[in-house]
Amino acid sequence: MTEKAQKVSRQPMPEQAPEIRRNNFLEVPLGYPPQTAQLEASRCIQCKNPACVKGCPVGIDIPGFINFISQGDFAGGIAKIKETNALPAVCGRVCPQEAQCEGQCVLGKKGDPVAIGRLERFLADWERNEGVVKLPQKAPSTGKKVAVVGAGPAGLTVAGDLILKGHEVTVFEAFHKPGGVLLYGIPEFRLPKEILFAETNYLERLGVRFECNFVVGKLASLQELFEEGYDAIFVAVGAGLPTFLKVPGENLIGVYSANEYLTRSNLMKAYLFPQYDTPLIRAKNVVVIGAGNVAMDSARTAMRMGADSVKIVYRRSREEMPARVEEIHHAEEEGVQMFLLTNPVRFIGNDKGHLTAMECLQMELGEPDASGRRRPVPIKGSEFVMETDMAVISVGAGANPLLTSTTPELALNKWGYIIGQPDTGKTSMRGVWAGGDIVTGMATVIQAMGAGRQAANSMQEYLTLGW
Amino acid sequence: MFTILSKREMAQGTVVENVISAPRIAKKALPGQFVILRVNETGERIPLTMADTDPEKGTITIIYQVVGKSTALMKTLGVGDSFLDIAGPLGKPTHIEKVGTVVCVGGGTGVAVLHPITRAFKEAGNKVISICGSRTKDLLILEEEMAEASTECNICTDDGTCGYHGFGTDLLKGILDSEKVDLVVGIGPVPMMKAVANLTRKYGVKTLVSLNAIMLDGTGMCGCCRVSVGGKTQFACVDGPEFDGHAVDFDELVMRLNSYVPQEHESMNLFEHKCSCASAK
Numbered sequence: 226m227t228e229k230a231q232k233v234s235r236q237p238m239p240e241q242a243p244e245i246r247r248n249n250f251l252e253v254p255l256g257y258p259p260q261t262a263q264l265e266a267s268r269c270i271q272c273k274n275p276a277c278v279k280g281c282p283v284g285i286d287i288p289g290f291i292n293f294i295s296q297g298d299f300a301g302g303i304a305k306i307k308e309t310n311a312l313p314a315v316c317g318r319v320c321p322q323e324a325q326c327e328g329q330c331v332l333g334k335k336g337d338p339v340a341i342g343r344l345e346r347f348l349a350d351w352e353r354n355e356g357v358v359k360l361p362q363k364a365p366s367t368g369k370k371v372a373v374v375g376a377g378p379a380g381l382t383v384a385g386d387l388i389l390k391g392h393e394v395t396v397f398e399a400f401h402k403p404g405g406v407l408l409y410g411i412p413e414f415r416l417p418k419e420i421l422f423a424e425t426n427y428l429e430r431l432g433v434r435f436e437c438n439f440v441v442g443k444l445a446s447l448q449e450l451f452e453e454g455y456d457a458i459f460v461a462v463g464a465g466l467p468t469f470l471k472v473p474g475e476n477l478i479g480v481y482s483a484n485e486y487l488t489r490s491n492l493m494k495a496y497l498f499p500q501y502d503t504p505l506i507r508a509k510n511v512v513v514i515g516a517g518n519v520a521m522d523s524a525r526t527a528m529r530m531g532a533d534s535v536k537i538v539y540r541r542s543r544e545e546m547p548a549r550v551e552e553i554h555h556a557e558e559e560g561v562q563m564f565l566l567t568n569p570v571r572f573i574g575n576d577k578g579h580l581t582a583m584e585c586l587q588m589e590l591g592e593p594d595a596s597g598r599r600r601p602v603p604i605k606g607s608e609f610v611m612e613t614d615m616a617v618i619s620v621g622a623g624a625n626p627l628l629t630s631t632t633p634e635l636a637l638n639k640w641g642y643i644i645g646q647p648d649t650g651k652t653s654m655r656g657v658w659a660g661g662d663i664v665t666g667m668a669t670v671i672q673a674m675g676a677g678r679q680a681a682n683s684m685q686e687y688l689t690l691g692w
Numbered sequence: 693m694f695t696i697l698s699k700r701e702m703a704q705g706t707v708v709e710n711v712i713s714a715p716r717i718a719k720k721a722l723p724g725q726f727v728i729l730r731v732n733e734t735g736e737r738i739p740l741t742m743a744d745t746d747p748e749k750g751t752i753t754i755i756y757q758v759v760g761k762s763t764a765l766m767k768t769l770g771v772g773d774s775f776l777d778i779a780g781p782l783g784k785p786t787h788i789e790k791v792g793t794v795v796c797v798g799g800g801t802g803v804a805v806l807h808p809i810t811r812a813f814k815e816a817g818n819k820v821i822s823i824c825g826s827r828t829k830d831l832l833i834l835e836e837e838m839a840e841a842s843t844e845c846n847i848c849t850d851d852g853t854c855g856y857h858g859f860g861t862d863l864l865k866g867i868l869d870s871e872k873v874d875l876v877v878g879i880g881p882v883p884m885m886k887a888v889a890n891l892t893r894k895y896g897v898k899t900l901v902s903l904n905a906i907m908l909d910g911t912g913m914c915g916c917c918r919v920s921v922g923g924k925t926q927f928a929c930v931d932g933p934e935f936d937g938h939a940v941d942f943d944e945l946v947m948r949l950n951s952y953v954p955q956e957h958e959s960m961n962l963f964e965h966k967c968s969c970a971s972a973k
């Protein structure tokens with residue numbers, strides 16, 4: 226076995242070429258064909274005490290599902306994954322595997338780790354393409370009703386877990402479709418929406434009810450949901466508050482928050498305007514401020530909307546860029562330029578109020594700050610002006626107070642995030658759990674799902690044993 | 693299903709009223725709040741104020757002016773048709789209390805938004821003087837409803853074809869000169885609201901305006917609807933839509949409302965072309 230693992234090298238994933246993909250919204254990595262998947266699966270040495278599983282926040286039986294692939298039993302493999310993860314097609318694509326499962330794989334010590342994410346994606350895609358998504362057995366009905374607020378990955382996980390335990394589950398979602406950031410934030414070329422719809426459709430077939438267009442805190446409060454007969458509530462409303470720079474000129478036409486830019490493009494399909502009615506500015510000279518995954522998604526979207534030039538403007542240096550390495554790599558391949566150690570101080574517009582330029586300051590790195598990263602300090606007299614007709618601000622998100630401000634019983638931290646107990650997600654309000662970005666601040670899809678899993682376990686205990 | 697139960701055309705077909713089945717929203721909505729709706733799968737999210745609600749019948753009423761592609765598309769819907777999505781109630785309700793004398797000034801379709809607010813102020817025991825204006829007689833809407841909702845109702849038209857010949861602000865000035873007014877509510881086109889606010893500022897009378905900034909989610913998530921009020925950025929969808937008229941930067945609002953003019957024309961031209969092709973067949 227060990228010998229074999231050394232012979233076969235980590236299988237690359239076929240991709241659309243950069244010069245082609247920068248003109249379309251189709252998915253960039255194309256997925257493994259079955260033979261490649263089996264070859265990659267054969268690299269796994271089936272550890273007795275698998276380190277990879279400890280790296281996965283939902284604890285998937287990784288050697289278990291990989292073994293099924295090696296044997297060509299793809300149906301068995303996907304069933305294995307679905308015992309613990311309801312959204313494998315999503316996680317296989319967007320998990321930061323290098324920091325999770327693959328980061329722990331023993332093969333990574335000497336060479337390349339097993340491509341766990343790609344294999345997970347392979348099985349989920351195989352199942353969807355076969356058109357026979359098997360429904361697991363549900364526990365007998367308990368007569369208990371669970372409300373989930375917010376249909377992002379955290380909420381969908383709780384819904385999937387608790388419906389299998391025999392509870393009645395309703396998911397309340399503010400937007401007109403479920404998915405959360407997976408729907409309105411992450412672009413089509415990274416996560417085709419068809420995949421997400423297949424996943425939410427699967428939950429519906431299990432019996433989960435989705436109430437879309439339902440803004441909790443407006444149409445009903447948590448208290449009112451209890452009065453309507455819900456026995457337990459999971460709050461997973463995400464970190465949906467845009468951060469602006471608070472510099473002059475920020476309200477000019479052409480200055481977007483990343484939330485707005487990506488929601489128009491992804492949820493409302495503005496990239497297909499005028500077939501779809503929602504408009505979006507098609508700019509020539511785009512700047513994106515920030516360097517996380519959100520910034521990379523915005524930059525790559527602007528590129529596909531026909532920009533001549535797209536620049537990432539970031540006040541720290543390359544080492545501090547928070548985006549996944551793969552996203553930065555893909556963005557640069559597509560022609561996105563990096564303007565590092567640069568900080569905007571002012572937006573400049575014409576007499577019609579359209580953005581025309583951005584004034585910046587050059588920065589240098591000083592002493593480490595609270596986050597442990599070296600603090601960027603402005604270089605005196607380094608002001609310069611960059612021409613631009615569109616700026617997308619992606620410097621982070623905050624806690625949206627819409628729901629929490631109507632629910633005084635929920636204890637919040639000083640930034641407005643809900644305080645949830647670390648291992649259970651229990652909040653200060655009886656019968657209410659919270660998890661995902663509204664507890665941790667913007668994190669990752671799989672962390673949100675992990676929080677959902679923990680909360681679901683704790684909620685199950687409550688529904689059967691009490692608070 | 694958000695089915696249209698009745699449809700009425702007003703102001704020579706430039707304004708349409710729909711009564712829509714939306715029981716949950718009807719139960720919860722208060723004057724001044726709005727909904728965001730979508731006609732179909734390719735449609736955009738359109739914010740519209742609720743002109744009325746009936747919690748018993750489970751209906752909400754919207755009154756919209758046909759100004760572009762989406763509202764033109766909405767006009768093609770008839771009784772029995774449905775909207776795909778309606779989310780609401782959104783925004784802060786109007787703060788209704790007994791203050792004494794309230795003047796409600798409405799222009800154009802703004803009268804529809806003003807109507808439930810007017811009624812609520814009167815029900816709260818205020819003396820309510822309303823002023824309804826439009827360019828010309830045929831474009832006036834809800835004159836009777838407004839008369840019923842207020843203690844005293846004045847009509848004005850820019851061309852003098854009905855009521856007072858001139859702007860609502862002229863009438864408002866007359867009232868401010870002749871009696872003590874405690875609150876003015878001005879809702880209509882931005883230039884009108886700006887004129888009302890400029891006038892009442894001189895009299896030191898508190899003035900509420902309702903800002904129709906371009907919106908997307910309506911829950912404070914995107915920042916698209918940002919407006920400057922008293923030098924601070926506010927989100928019209930969650931902090932408003934009503935604000936202190938004396939603090940609002942109306943020029944910036946007008947500027948931002950023009951964000952998508954070229955796209956709006958493109959969309960409308962395409963829509964009209966399709967319609968004329970279809971009817972030619």
Ligand SMILES: Cc1cc2nc3c(=O)[nH]c(=O)nc-3n(C[C@H](O)[C@H](O)[C@H](O)COP(=O)(O)OP(=O)(O)OC[C@H]3O[C@@H](n4cnc5c(N)ncnc54)[C@H](O)[C@@H]3O)c2cc1C
Pocket residue numbers: 319320321374375376377378379380397398399400403404405406407410411439440441442461462463464465487518519522549627628660661662663667668669670671673
């Ligand atoms: C552009 C972008 C790219 C990202 N890329 C990655 C990536 O590559 N890999 C990765 O792991 N993570 C990524 N993330 C982070 C990840 O998406 C989030 O951490 C994750 O989605 C959080 O999940 P959640 O369930 O907590 O909330 P969300 O996904 O934010 O979902 C919250 C849901 O609640 C709804 N809601 C909000 N308020 C209410 C209310 N009052 N009533 C009803 N419903 C409400 C919202 O509409 C939304 O649907 C990215 C984030 C963004 C924005």
Ligand SMILES: Cc1cc2nc3c(=O)[nH]c(=O)nc-3n(C[C@H](O)[C@H](O)[C@H](O)COP(=O)(O)OP(=O)(O)OC[C@H]3O[C@@H](n4cnc5c(N)ncnc54)[C@H](O)[C@@H]3O)c2cc1C
Pocket residue numbers: 726736737738739740741742755756757758759760761762763764801804805903904905906907908933949950953956957960
């Ligand atoms: C809180 C609020 C309440 C409103 N209430 C009413 C109402 O009761 N009756 C009524 O007739 N109108 C109301 N409006 C305005 C209405 O939303 C717009 O007229 C409508 O969106 C125009 O769409 P369209 O495609 O027909 O026209 P378009 O050609 O797209 O636009 C015409 C103009 O409408 C504005 N507009 C465009 N898109 C939006 C958008 N997504 N949000 C807001 N404004 C936009 C722009 O200024 C644009 O130039 C309200 C707006 C807001 C924000």
Ligand code: SF4
Pocket residue numbers: 280281282283284285287310316317320322325326327341342345671
């Ligand atoms: S869910 Fe994410 S972390 Fe877990 S095995 Fe799959 S790719 Fe790895």
Ligand code: SF4
Pocket residue numbers: 268269270271272275276277278287288329330331332339341
């Ligand atoms: S650690 Fe690597 S080799 Fe070991 S079981 Fe997990 S994936 Fe296979």
Ligand code: FES
Pocket residue numbers: 906907908909910911912913914915916917918927928929930
């Ligand atoms: S419409 Fe998005 S924040 Fe107001």
